[in-house]
Amino acid sequence: MEGEPLVRRSAGIVIAGLLPWAWFVLRDRLGVVTDVLAIVLPMLTLVVALVAGSLGLLGRRRPAALAFAVSTLLVGVVATVTPWIPHGTGTVDESRAVRIAAANIGEGELEGADTFIGVNADVLVVSELGSPLTHRLSQAYQYVESYWNGPAIAVFSHWPLTVLESPGPDLPGFMLRVHAPSGDFDLIAVHVPRPWYTTGGSTYRQKNPGQPYETTVAGHHRLIEQIAERAAKDSGPVVVAGDLNTTDRGRDYRILTRPLHDAMLDSWGRPSQIGRWAALLVRIDHVLIKQGWCSDHNHWYTIPRSDHHGLVTTIGPCAA
Template identity: 30%
Template structure:
């Protein structure tokens, strides 16, 4: 068999490189999304900042342009990475009847009470779900309560649920593997309908521990998160009717736990009514704060500008019905 022509070798290498990059992005995304928390490697894939997938896709495109070969597949690879990162996400939006805000205020450590209060008041939300409300400065808590005097406040351990609507009752659920509680509140809407509101802060996936080689700690936290999600699903199934889950779920919009939560509580508001990537944790460009709801239809979801926290507030408008 004769030798392959010299020009054929770079072309073959270029084609294989682009094919490999496409396979890397597609396989990595699929494993993170569908296998997710089942194994440690796929858990890490699920919780990686999604913009990282743009790196191999961009390299493939640059290589294909320089070699003038495989540009179509390279563009497809880049498009897949951009779609996975949420950069191409767009849904039509409209005004709603109910406005809900969820916001991890990071114990008030990164801003003044005035800045936090301004963000909350400007949202004009009917329901406000706050996490990490065990504020470092108790005076900030007093200032927030005073500035939000038009809301009924129910408290759990480090979560606040504030409602303009009458509160019928509330209860707390101890969170497995944590000192936190999930706050469940029943509120009565203007038309007399009852809405259950679950304010939750799930444990963090300690990826840094995996990078240090402490896989045992990662497995412990992953098991605690599975138990926490199981508890939330039991809460959702406890009674029929409209129920809303909101908070810092420390979970990107992919993986097995995310799918289980949407299966128990209903669709993610940003998926149905958001535009763009919707990053609520800008430090790592992640969307980990969510609002999921059953028997309500999201009409607009948007992430507000950051003021006083390492998270960004998520504001969603809803209409009754599916």
């Protein structure tokens, strides 16, 4: 029948156009495979779209290949941008507000000190720092908890801190109780190792300068699961802040945002990783809050010589 080839061609075009959207069905089902694909998704979809489009222009199955190319590109855009859409948690009770900032200092060390002080945060979480910056910021903050190996992280606060859990194999950072004037809250301040195909250095700066701070993709997933579990089990207000090395389009981010809300989505999100990884368009630095708290007045700020943007936001109990 003459119409049968047309039906087959039309079906092929539809299937080719729908196939890339299977990403949203499979992205949490294939474990570490889709974890890796989520990291490189913008570049991957661009390359696949260009290759498929080129084959479509040169080959016999042009409509189906072009449909696949355009659809793949759209999936990359949607998957990348959707996690940046604002969905404000509500208005913060100004009488109980907490101004919190987080950043990865990178290579800047003391060059970033004035930037951090200028943010005027009540609580500041800094990753990849050493003793010089810790001592410098200690002049501006009365209460400090720091650990210069492993996650190389410190928390600076204008209010007293109680250590609930120190850095260890299952926690790349601190779990602290912050005794704010308006009420206590728990802070999980972390610098999660970068997910990689193998485990890199277990220490940072002081013992092995220049050695990567990384773990396997599966190891990264395990750490994120444990952070989310700590937050879910805590009966009081909880904040998770720091360089989580967790892209917001990946499975691990969705695990975190089950018990928590993204405080930075009071306004539009944006990539926090810059420098050589900028093309991946990843937002891997986060401030997350538990239900019952809201966020306001958030923005990203530039840190000298760092390959990350810093985050700052006002969080606290929601206004009535």
